[in-house]
Amino acid sequence: MAGSPLRILVVGAGIAGLAVARALRLAGFRPDVIEKLPTGEPHDSGLYLPGNAARALRGLGLDLPVRPLGQVIHRQRFLDSTGSPLCEVDLTGLWAGVGECRALPRGDLHRVLLTGAGGAVRHGVEVRTLEVAAGTVTVTFHDDAVAEYDLVIGADGPRSAVRALAALGGPARPAGQIVYRGMVRGGPPLAEWTALLGQRAGLVVMPVGGGRLYWYADEAGVRPPADPTARLREVFGGYGGPAPRVLDALTDVHVGVTCEVELGRWSRGRVVLVGDAAHATTPTLAQGAAMALEDAVVLAESLAATPSVEAALIAYESRRRPRTKWVRDRTRDRDRTRDVPPALRDPLLRGRGGRIFQEHYRLLVDPL
Numbered sequence: 001m002a003g004s005p006l007r008i009l010v011v012g013a014g015i016a017g018l019a020v021a022r023a024l025r026l027a028g029f030r031p032d033v034i035e036k037l038p039t040g041e042p043h044d045s046g047l048y049l050p051g052n053a054a055r056a057l058r059g060l061g062l063d064l065p066v067r068p069l070g071q072v073i074h075r076q077r078f079l080d081s082t083g084s085p086l087c088e089v090d091l092t093g094l095w096a097g098v099g100e101c102r103a104l105p106r107g108d109l110h111r112v113l114l115t116g117a118g119g120a121v122r123h124g125v126e127v128r129t130l131e132v133a134a135g136t137v138t139v140t141f142h143d144d145a146v147a148e149y150d151l152v153i154g155a156d157g158p159r160s161a162v163r164a165l166a167a168l169g170g171p172a173r174p175a176g177q178i179v180y181r182g183m184v185r186g187g188p189p190l191a192e193w194t195a196l197l198g199q200r201a202g203l204v205v206m207p208v209g210g211g212r213l214y215w216y217a218d219e220a221g222v223r224p225p226a227d228p229t230a231r232l233r234e235v236f237g238g239y240g241g242p243a244p245r246v247l248d249a250l251t252d253v254h255v256g257v258t259c260e261v262e263l264g265r266w267s268r269g270r271v272v273l274v275g276d277a278a279h280a281t282t283p284t285l286a287q288g289a290a291m292a293l294e295d296a297v298v299l300a301e302s303l304a305a306t307p308s309v310e311a312a313l314i315a316y317e318s319r320r321r322p323r324t325k326w327v328r329d330r331t332r333d334r335d336r337t338r339d340v341p342p343a344l345r346d347p348l349l350r351g352r353g354g355r356i357f358q359e360h361y362r363l364l365v366d367p368l
């Protein structure tokens with residue numbers, strides 16, 4: 001099917017949408033990409049990309065532009081809330097032969113993907129209705145414009161409108177975590193990914209180059225606080241290690257609640273979902289971007305290799321399900337360890353934590 005004039009609409013220009021647009025262009029397709037937000041970059045935040053994300057970026061021909069960005073991460077260090085070491089994961093060994101692990105500003109990855117996708121995103125555009133018929137999808141946009149496509153790809157995130165409009169699933173399920181994130185300058189000198197594990201709360205900090213640190217924190221809960229900075233200081237004020245200097249350096253704090261998406265199917269007719277729209281999890285394993293990039297590679301490969309769109313969508317889903325299920329299950333496992341009181345959990349992690357955490361990535365080291 002490669003090079004065919006298939007009319008494809010990608011809804012959403014986040015990591016999944018831009019990656020899928022890039023992969024489709026490499027396979028000879030020329031998709032339209034729409035994004036509901038006005039032009040601009042995502043808010044100033046960071047991202048940790050594990051080795052399988054680097055491999056997918058290679059598949060998208062984008063490893064070279066990403067290589068100078070951010071900082072390579074060699075080791076994950078897990079500390080208790082006082083800052084005492086619990087365990088470590090040697091990332092260089094774990095992902096040997098797959099790809100480097102990297103922490104970088106989100107905006108940097110966004111720019112690389114946008115260029116790779118050909119730059120042609122129509123911003124401020126939303127889908128109002130989808131009419132799925134045999135072999136086509138009729139799309140009505142927010143301004144009443146109507147267009148017919150051979151394939152619509154919902155890359156519109158965990159609260160996907162495409163998912164609802166195509167009757168593929170309802171709202172995302174709240175996962176019971178409040179998440180905070182931001183970047184700091186002048187924080188503690190850190191060379192590696194470092195997590196402080198507390199009682200139903202955690203703080204992760206990593207260098208992203210240029211003297212900046214990306215930090216990410218979570219606590220159990222369902223409603224963001226009115227004053228996130230004050231709440232962070234309240235929850236993590238008693239933590240040791242790098243926490244005090246991160247809290248001192250806080251500037252912009254972004255807060256949200258996490259959710260999960262688990263669906264019986266990812267496509268209906270010529271509508272298919274990718275990225276968080278299909279399989280969002282909490283960010284505990286930091287696999288959301290990697291899964292979105294892998295989805296893009298596999299969907300484009302399936303469309304290029306399979307003689308019918310419907311068969312390609314089935315091939316895509318059956319290749320992707322085992323890995324995304326693995327991520328969801330391991331994420332839940334790891335989230336459950338947050339609920340174990342530190343007095344019980346920490347001795348176990350001191351003894352076997354490195355092996356337990358490393359095991360969470362086992363299937364993902366395998367080729368796509």
Ligand SMILES: Cc1cc2nc3c(=O)[nH]c(=O)nc-3n(C[C@H](O)[C@H](O)[C@H](O)COP(=O)(O)OP(=O)(O)OC[C@H]3O[C@@H](n4cnc5c(N)ncnc54)[C@H](O)[C@@H]3O)c2cc1C
Nearest residue numbers: 012014015016036048156157161275276283286287288289
């Ligand atoms: C606090 C936090 C930290 C995280 N840290 C990491 C990490 O370190 N590493 C990692 O791999 N993952 C991380 N993740 C997960 C990762 O951010 C997501 O998995 C990833 O961004 C999913 O990309 P996506 O493109 O599928 O969805 P999104 O990033 O949500 O993008 C969807 C896009 O679609 C647009 N859109 C939405 N609705 C419509 C519509 N109706 N019409 C048109 N456009 C629409 C949105 O504006 C957005 O641009 C983290 C998540 C959180 C919450």
